[in-house]
Amino acid sequence: MSHLRTDPRTSAAVRGSGWAGNSPQAEQLLSRLGHDERVELLFVTLRYQGALTPRRLLLWRGVIRVECTEIPRPLRLLGESRSSFGGTVVLAGPGGAIELKPLPAPAARVLAEAGRSADDASTPAPAGRRTVTADYTSGAPRAEPGTAEPSAYHPRVIRTWQDAELAAVDHMRSLGFADARVTGAGADGGVDVVARDAVAQVKHYSQPIGVGPVRELRGVADAHQHLLFYASGGYTTTARQFADERGVALYSVAEYGHITPLNEAATRLSARPSPAPSSSWSQAAAWGREVSAVRASRRAAELDAQRQTVLRLIARVRAHTSEIHALPSNRYTKDRIRALKAAHKLIERAESMLAKSQADFQTHGGRKHLIAMADEKAREAALKLGMSA
Structure with a gap:
C-alpha cells in the first residue's frame, strides 16, 4: 500500500x-x-x-x-x-x-x-494602477473596465521567439522606453530590442542562459544605456553573478507573457517613476532630445577620432606588406614573407571590422566594440613586422 x-x-x-x-x-x-x-x-x-x-x-x-x-x-x-x-x-x-x-x-x-x-x-x-490578467482562452489581455492605461504592459502568449521579442518591446515601453523597437532578424549585432537609452537581448530557449550571451550584451552596449535581458528558460548562477556585477537587468518571460524581474537592476527599472504628465512633459521631452543630440554628436566625434587612428596604423602596416610580391622566395626571406602574409590577413580583418562599425543597425556600443577589435588586429599586425604601434 x-x-x-x-x-x-x-x-x-x-x-x-x-x-x-x-x-x-x-x-x-x-x-x-x-x-x-x-x-x-x-x-x-x-x-x-x-x-x-x-x-x-x-x-x-x-x-x-x-x-x-x-x-x-x-x-x-x-x-x-x-x-x-x-x-x-x-x-x-x-x-x-x-x-x-x-x-x-x-x-x-x-x-x-x-x-x-x-x-x-x-x-x-494606488490610484491609477490596475491589474491585468491574460485571457488564456483567446490569447488577448483583459483589463478592469474604465482603468485602461496606454503605457501598461499587456501579457501575450509566447509561442515563438518573435512573440518573445514583441513582448520585450511592450514591456520596455511600459518601463518608459517609448521608442523601443525590434532590430530585425539577422542584423542585431547581439541586440534584439533597441531604444534611445536601452538595449535588450531576448532568448526564447528552454535551457538556462549562460554567462556568454549576457557578456555579449554588455560588450555591444553603450556605457550610458540600460541593459535588459529577457529569457524564457532562466539563467545560470554564473550569468546572474555577472549581471549583478555589471548592472544588467534580468527578466523571466513565462509562456503566457508574464515578465518577472529577477535581480536588483531589474527591480530598480520596474520601479522607475512614470514620465512627467501633460504640461511639463513636452518641455522635458524637448530638453531631453536636445541633451541627447549633443551627447550623440560628441560620441560620434569620439568614435570617428578612434577610427582615424586605426586607419593611420593600417596605412603604415600596408606600406610594409606591399613588399610581399617584391621579395624573392628563398630561405633567407622565408620568415619575412610569412610574417608579411600574416600581417596582411590581420589588416584585412581590421578593415572589415571598421567597415562593419559604420553599418546603420549598429548601436554606439557595437561601433565602439568593433573599432576596438580593429585596433587590436592592427596592433598585432604591426608587432609581427617589428613596428611600433
Missing part, C-alpha cells in the same frame, strides 16, 4: 491526484512535511507535481534529476484561466512566474483562492 495513502498527513489529498506513492517526489514530500503539517491538495501538471499545505506550496520538476521549489504562503497569483479542458494558474515563484497547467477544475480553484486570499489581505494598489 502507498505511504501517501497510509500517512495521515497526505491520505485525505492523495485519492485521484495522480501521485505515485513510491516515487522520489512522494519520498521527498513525506520527509519535508512537519509532524503536524497536513497536505490540503496534491496535483500533477505537464511540468510539475505539487503539494499545497497551510504553510507553503512544494513543486517538483524532473524525472531522473528531481528538483524541488518551495513557495511560502500566502501565494502571489499573477493570472488564471478556466476552460472545459482544465484550468491554468500562474504564480510568482523565486525564479519568475510559474505556470501550472493543465489543472483539474477543483485544483485550479483551490490554488487561485490561495492566491486571491493573499491579494485581498494586502494593501490596496
Whole structure:
C-alpha cells in the first residue's frame, strides 16, 4: 500500500491526484512535511507535481534529476484561466512566474483562492494602477473596465521567439522606453530590442542562459544605456553573478507573457517613476532630445577620432606588406614573407571590422566594440613586422 495513502498527513489529498506513492517526489514530500503539517491538495501538471499545505506550496520538476521549489504562503497569483479542458494558474515563484497547467477544475480553484486570499489581505494598489490578467482562452489581455492605461504592459502568449521579442518591446515601453523597437532578424549585432537609452537581448530557449550571451550584451552596449535581458528558460548562477556585477537587468518571460524581474537592476527599472504628465512633459521631452543630440554628436566625434587612428596604423602596416610580391622566395626571406602574409590577413580583418562599425543597425556600443577589435588586429599586425604601434 502507498505511504501517501497510509500517512495521515497526505491520505485525505492523495485519492485521484495522480501521485505515485513510491516515487522520489512522494519520498521527498513525506520527509519535508512537519509532524503536524497536513497536505490540503496534491496535483500533477505537464511540468510539475505539487503539494499545497497551510504553510507553503512544494513543486517538483524532473524525472531522473528531481528538483524541488518551495513557495511560502500566502501565494502571489499573477493570472488564471478556466476552460472545459482544465484550468491554468500562474504564480510568482523565486525564479519568475510559474505556470501550472493543465489543472483539474477543483485544483485550479483551490490554488487561485490561495492566491486571491493573499491579494485581498494586502494593501490596496494606488490610484491609477490596475491589474491585468491574460485571457488564456483567446490569447488577448483583459483589463478592469474604465482603468485602461496606454503605457501598461499587456501579457501575450509566447509561442515563438518573435512573440518573445514583441513582448520585450511592450514591456520596455511600459518601463518608459517609448521608442523601443525590434532590430530585425539577422542584423542585431547581439541586440534584439533597441531604444534611445536601452538595449535588450531576448532568448526564447528552454535551457538556462549562460554567462556568454549576457557578456555579449554588455560588450555591444553603450556605457550610458540600460541593459535588459529577457529569457524564457532562466539563467545560470554564473550569468546572474555577472549581471549583478555589471548592472544588467534580468527578466523571466513565462509562456503566457508574464515578465518577472529577477535581480536588483531589474527591480530598480520596474520601479522607475512614470514620465512627467501633460504640461511639463513636452518641455522635458524637448530638453531631453536636445541633451541627447549633443551627447550623440560628441560620441560620434569620439568614435570617428578612434577610427582615424586605426586607419593611420593600417596605412603604415600596408606600406610594409606591399613588399610581399617584391621579395624573392628563398630561405633567407622565408620568415619575412610569412610574417608579411600574416600581417596582411590581420589588416584585412581590421578593415572589415571598421567597415562593419559604420553599418546603420549598429548601436554606439557595437561601433565602439568593433573599432576596438580593429585596433587590436592592427596592433598585432604591426608587432609581427617589428613596428611600433
